[in-house]
Amino acid sequence: MDRYLSGPQLARLVVIDPGTRPYYRALAGRMRALILDGRLPVRVRVPAERHLAEALGVSRTTVTAAYDRLREQGYLDSRQGAGSWTALPDVGALGAENPWIASGDDGLLPMHCAAPHATSALPAAIAHAGEHYPRYALGMGYDPTGIAPLREAIAARYTARGLATRPEQILVTTGAQHALHLLVMTLLSPGDPMMVESPTYPHILDAARLRGARIVPVGVPSGGWHLDLLTSAMRQSAARLAYVIPDFQNPTGHLMDDATRAGLVGAARDCGTTLVVDETWSELAIDEVPPIAPLAAFDTDSRVISVGSASKLWWGGLRIGWIRTTAAMVRRLAAFRSAVEIASPLLEQLVVARLFEDIEETRAERRRTFGASRDALAAALERRMPDWSFAVPKGGGSLWIRLEGASATALADAAACHGVRLAPGAWFGLDGTLEGRLRLPFTQPPQVVTEAVERIAEARVRGPYGVRRPAGPLTRV
Known part of the structure; x- marks a missing residue:
C-alpha cells in the first residue's frame, strides 16, 4: 500500500516564514531539504496541490510552482491523474543551487575537493x-x-x-x-x-x-x-x-x-x-x-x-x-x-x-558522469579563460591547469569571495612551489563545474573585494 501525507501533515513539516519571498522557492527548498535528510522519506505520495495550498494558507499557483520546481530537480515523480511521489534525483542532474553541493556551512562550491557524490548503486x-x-x-x-x-x-x-x-x-x-x-x-x-x-x-x-x-x-x-x-x-x-x-x-x-x-x-x-x-x-x-x-x-x-x-x-x-x-x-x-x-x-x-x-556497472556510470563533467569543465575554461593551458586526461577526476604568471593562491582568495573554494597548486608541492598551477576537479555535475568557472572568471575581473556569494545562481553583470 502506498504511503502518503495529507496537506496538514506536510504543512506541519514545512515551517516557512509567511513573509518569505518568493514563497514557492522557499517551499520547494524546504521540501527538498526534508527529503535529503530523511524526514520526508522517498516514495511517499505528497498531497494534491490544492490540499497543501489550503493547509499552508497560500494560493494553489504557489504550490504548483514549488512542485514544478521539485519535479525539474528530480525530487518529485508524477503520473498524470495519479499524484506525485518524493524521489531522489540522479546526481548528474543536480545543479549549483543544491545546498548539499556546498562545502560545509560556508556556502561555497567545493572545487577544492575531488570527492564525488554517491553512485546509484x-x-x-x-x-x-x-x-x-x-x-x-x-x-x-x-x-x-x-x-x-x-x-x-x-x-x-x-x-x-x-x-x-x-x-x-x-x-x-x-x-x-x-x-x-x-x-x-x-x-x-x-x-x-x-x-x-x-x-x-x-x-x-x-x-x-x-x-x-x-x-x-x-x-x-x-x-x-x-x-x-x-x-x-x-x-x-x-x-x-x-x-x-x-x-x-x-x-x-x-x-x-x-x-x-x-x-x-x-x-x-x-x-x-x-x-x-x-x-x-x-x-x-x-x-x-x-x-x-x-x-x-x-x-x-x-x-x-x-x-x-x-x-x-x-x-x-x-x-x-x-x-x-x-x-x-x-x-x-x-x-x-x-x-x-x-x-x-x-x-x-x-x-x-x-x-x-x-563494479563494472559503477565504472560505466562514472565514465558517463565524470566524462560529461570533464568535457563541460574543459569547454567552459576554453571559453572563459582561453589564456589558461591544460591537457585533458583520459581518466581520473581533475584538470591540472597552468595559469601563466598568475598566483593561484591570490586567485583562490578572490574566488572565495565569489562563491567558489579552490585548490591552488601550492597545496600539491613543497616549499611554495607550483604557485602558477591550479587543480580543478570534474567530479561535480556539469552544471556545478560550469557555474564555478563563471564565478572564477568574475573573481579574476573583480578581485576579492566583493560580498561572498552562497552556492546559488550567480547574477552575471
Missing part, C-alpha cells in the same frame, strides 16, 4: 548490508584485518586485473589516507628519506612531515614521468620509501605505461626502496585506454605495496580503503593500528563488499 548496497549486519552480532563485531567477504572481494578484483592475490594479503583500512598513514608510520623512522612526486597528493606530505621523514620530491613533467628522474632520485637519496600515483595521477591525470612501471619496479629493487602505490583512481578511466597491469604485477620480491579506496569510485563519504601487501606485512600493520583504533566500521565494510559485485 549505493542505496541498494546499504540496504543489503543492513540485512546482513545482525548476524555479525554473534561474534566480536570487529576484525583488525577486515571482514572476510570484503577481503575476498578486493583480492578477487586484483586477480581479475592481472595480479594474483589472496585474501590474507589484504588489510582493510578506514580510507586510503588511513592506509598511507599506517604505512609511513610503520615503514619509516624519523629522518629517513622518502621520495614523492611533485605535484602529489597533499596528505602524503602531511604524513611524511608528521613522521619526521626527509621528503625527496621528483618532478612529473607535462608529458608524464621520466624514468631516469625517478631512478636518480631514489638512488641519490637512498630513499627508503617512494610514493607514486601511476593511475590518473592526482592532480595531473597522467597514466603510467607498462614500460615505465616495469622500469620503476626494477629501479626500486636496485636501490632497496619500497614502493607505495596509490591506486585510488585506478578504476576511473573515462576514455578508452590500453590495458595496463597494476604496478605490483611487475614486482618479484614483495617491495610494492598497493593502496586502494572506495571513496572515488563509489562515494566520498564511504571511508573504506585497503592495503595489498604480503600476509606477514598485513599482520604487522594490523598490530600497529591497534594502538590507535582496532578495525574499520562493519557496516561500511559490508556495503563495499556488496558494491564490488556490480
